[in-house]
Amino acid sequence: MEPMPGRVRADPMVIVGGGVAGGNAAAALREEGFGGRIVLVSKEPGVPFGRPPLSKTYLRSEEELQGWYVRPAAWYPENSVEVLTGSRVQGVDAAAHTVALDSGQEVRYQKLLLATGGKNRRLEVPGADLAGIHSLRTVAECDAIKAEVEANRHAVVVGMGFIGCEVAASLAQLGVRVTALVSGDAPLDKVLGADVGGVVAGFHRANGVELLTRERAAAFAGTDRVTAVVTATGTRIACDFAVVGVGIAVDVPPVVGDSVALSNGILADEFCRTSAADVYAAGDVANQLHPLFGRVRVEHFNNAEKQGAAAGRSMLGSDAPYDYVHTFWSDQYEHKIEYVGHAVTWDEFVVRGSIADGRLIGFYLQDGIVRAAVGVDRGGDPEADSGGEMAAAARLVAQRARSTRGVLADERTDLWSLTRDK
Ligand SMILES: Cc1cc2nc3c(=O)[nH]c(=O)nc-3n(C[C@H](O)[C@H](O)[C@H](O)COP(=O)(O)OP(=O)(O)OC[C@H]3O[C@@H](n4cnc5c(N)ncnc54)[C@H](O)[C@@H]3O)c2cc1C
Structure with a gap:
């Protein structure tokens, strides 16, 4: 590829977000021959990894996470990729080409990738802060759910999107009694339609999961810990713990200087470029102009992996549009x-x-x-x-x-x- 045009070449490529998208962008930059500094900033501990096992094999203690690392932990030092873990970018100055870290440090960039993903939506209902109510995105959150698991305990899963369905399945497989609140008529019916939703409902019922359809959590009851979920229709379900899976909100750090246009995520073009010069976006946070589908923001592993790599190549001047025909999967039982x-x-x-x-x-x-x-x-x-x-x-x-x-x-x-x- 062409050598880098533009900014001061000694400034690093900076990637914000150490998920699958950020990790694959770093790998693509190096593997496409970029020889300059690469700095990857991540709020989480550890190297970039894929989250799918957190609702499946890792949650059920069948698999460790190493097999899901984007690159082995040793790859980063071996390839001089500077990974700043436990470090948050609290602001971007897109005119000055700098990011501000929560440590007070400022890092200049020649090109910047925002691969900041999403954070779990919280339910704004009474009792939502009680202990024993979990959500799931990080390893720590998964470990907290694992610590609750014991055969014959009773869990309420609130929301039966993909995460809720997979967690309900894993908990049932571990012998936990599961009651699930489904906002529609069947799990996943909004994404996959009523017919497939009905098939998925059958999978859960066959495994002993009680599905309460057209139900939402209106409150959590308990003094120190959750002891029951109260639904919008007034049903009270006693439980030992609860897992809430009601979707994510994109996580975008504040940007000043040159605006990064937002609409259901960060608007990016076919080359993962945002409206601000030298700023790119990929993964769950990016709402990309896709050559086939038009504007699309998805929350899928395969996209984060491939779009992260495509963004890395675009940062190096590639003129190939990102036109991946999206795919995803879900394992339940x-x-x-x-x-x-x-x-x-x-x-x-x-x-x-x-x-x-x-x-x-x-x-x-x-x-x-x-x-x-x-x-x-x-x-x-x-x-x-x-x-x-x-x-x-x-x-x-x-x-x-x-x-x-x-x-x-x-x-x-x-x-x-x-x-x-x-
Ligand atoms: C439990 C679970 C199971 C899943 N299973 C599947 C599956 O089976 N199939 C499938 O297709 N998809 C699955 N997904 C979805 C898939 O994991 C996501 O699409 C993917 O993680 C998106 O990757 P990302 O890199 O865009 O974002 P993320 O994985 O969210 O990574 C973003 C990173 O950026 C960090 N960050 C955010 N803001 C800042 C900041 N200001 N400074 C520094 N760091 C920051 C975050 O802490 C995080 O580490 C699953 C997701 C979860 C949570």
Whole structure:
């Protein structure tokens, strides 16, 4: 790649955020041949790692986290990447090209990546500060939930998005009795639709989780510790502990000097550039102008990994737009959900396989165009199984393929035959 244009070349590349996006940006900078200083600032302890095991294998004490490190801990000193852990950027001056750390130190940058992710939303209800009420994003928060786990204790999981579903599944697998509050009619129905939501509900019920639909937490009761959750309809559920999974809010440090435009996250273009010169954004915090999907901000591991690396390459002057066809997965019990594409709304949902059997690929169509697909225990991992049905679905999404219910639902149709490069 071209040598760095612009700012004083001796100034470092600075990455704010030591998650998957920040870690992959640092790796891409080095691995694409950038020889200058790289400084990665992270509020958390430890090196960048992936969070997926925190609601699954690590929570169930089946796996340590090393396998999820973006790069082994020794890679950073070996590659002269300066990792400032437990350190918070409290402000950015985008005109002066400096970041201010909570230690009082000021760090100049030639290019800056904001990969600051999100922080858990809190429930603003009475009793929300009681001990025994948990949320989950960090290792420390996961360890606190692990410390509550004991067979036959009773947990209430508030919110059945992906984190709530996975935590409910893991707790049930550990012998904890789980009651879950679902704001809609079924877990995940807003993201995946009513049909797949119903399948997911079946998985949880089959494993003994009690689902209370159209319910929200209105208050937590207890003196020192939570002893019950009171729902909006007045039901009181006695519990030993609670886990709240009601989404995240993006975490953006204050920026002065040159404004960084915000709207549902940090607005970034196809090259991960923000509105401020030399400032980039990637991962959960970035609302990117995607060549295929338009404006999109997602909260998925695969995006954080690939967009972080793409931002690193853009910081080095790459002119390749970031056009990854989004994918994500969720593991609940023995079940695997895979998703490709991006569809917030759709006018047709086509099932290939069987809702009743809980094994299917579902296609989300808008005006006859395949915008996204979900695989439930079927279709393979589109990242790992390049010949599988979900990989074919990803190709259909990338090609904005048109299709029909009759063709997609017909098991005799080879999905690859519908792609342009069969
Ligand atoms: C429990 C759990 C399970 C998940 N499972 C899956 C899954 O199965 N599949 C999937 O696709 N996705 C999953 N995800 C989502 C995925 O982990 C996120 O999309 C990913 O973590 C986003 O990475 P990121 O680097 O953008 O942000 P983050 O991981 O949030 O990292 C941002 C980092 O920046 C730091 N930071 C923020 N502000 C500052 C500041 N001012 N100064 C210094 N540091 C700062 C934060 O402390 C944090 O360390 C899961 C998430 C969680 C929490």
